[in-house]
Amino acid sequence: FSDGGAYDGAEQARLLAAQGAEILDIGGESTRPGASEVPAAEEIARLAPAIVAGRGLAAISVDTRKAEVARAAIAAGAGLVNDVSGFDFDPAMAGTVAAAGVPVCLMHAQGIPETMQDNPSYGDVLLDVYDALAERIARAEAAGIPRDRIVIDPGFGFGKTFAENYILLNRLEELHAMGFPLLIGTSRKSMIGKLLDVEPKQRVAGTLATTAIAYMKGGHIFRVHDVRANLHALRVAQATLYGAPNEGDAR
Numbered sequence: 001f002s003d004g005g006a007y008d009g010a011e012q013a014r015l016l017a018a019q020g021a022e023i024l025d026i027g028g029e030s031t032r033p034g035a036s037e038v039p040a041a042e043e044i045a046r047l048a049p050a051i052v053a054g055r056g057l058a059a060i061s062v063d064t065r066k067a068e069v070a071r072a073a074i075a076a077g078a079g080l081v082n083d084v085s086g087f088d089f090d091p092a093m094a095g096t097v098a099a100a101g102v103p104v105c106l107m108h109a110q111g112i113p114e115t116m117q118d119n120p121s122y123g124d125v126l127l128d129v130y131d132a133l134a135e136r137i138a139r140a141e142a143a144g145i146p147r148d149r150i151v152i153d154p155g156f157g158f159g160k161t162f163a164e165n166y167i168l169l170n171r172l173e174e175l176h177a178m179g180f181p182l183l184i185g186t187s188r189k190s191m192i193g194k195l196l197d198v199e200p201k202q203r204v205a206g207t208l209a210t211t212a213i214a215y216m217k218g219g220h221i222f223r224v225h226d227v228r229a230n231l232h233a234l235r236v237a238q239a240t241l242y243g244a245p246n247e248g249d250a251r
Helices: 009-018 040-054 067-076 093-100 125-142 162-170 172-176 189-194 204-216 226-241
Strands: 023-027 059-063 078-084 104-107 150-153
Touching: 023 040, 023 078, 040 059, 040 067, 059 067, 067 078, 067 093, 067 125, 078 093, 093 125, 104 125, 104 172, 125 150, 125 162, 125 172, 162 172, 162 189, 162 204, 189 204, 204 226
Parallel strands: 023 059, 059 078, 078 104, 104 150
Antiparallel strands: none
16 A cells, blocks of 8 residues: 555565565555546556565555556456446456456445545435445446455545545444445545544554444455554454453464
């Protein structure tokens, strides 16, 4: 997960894996609010060194909206496609994922990165996200992607107001009715920064709170910047829910 250019891709892959990351989610195009599209060739060139560096360290996820980029990343060693558009951006993406036989994460976003935060609008944000994800899942299945290769992501910060992000977090367990693993991406996002009035690198404590809450509401995969700190938060939440290990076994 990007750290704003503090490390090159290869160095960051090694660092995150050493801290305990089980999946490295590697992207060559920012999809944060207001970001502009990157040409596919440039995106592939940015991805390649980090994918090569990450092979053998952890599972590799490619964060892209483009089928051409996904094909190149899979050929280089990526084993999961994380499409923040949920197959809305590139009509060829669903078929590409199905043909490759890899899992996919389908995220919900209202609109595109350039404009998605201009005026997001919902009736009931949780139910609207649920329905939109159901449509994306149906599209994936129609393309030949088995249900056991699908992960869903409600898309915190992607076309949601400040308040709507917290409504989603509070009602996260309602998405379990869909029957898919949940990926949670709240790390250092503006929903934390606006609440606490802090800059991105000062949002670690707020992120840990969202991680623990989301885990206790049934989150499965957590996309974070600060791997070790979030692992610690998850271990505490896990011990709270399921019982702490014997003291001699704790590590």
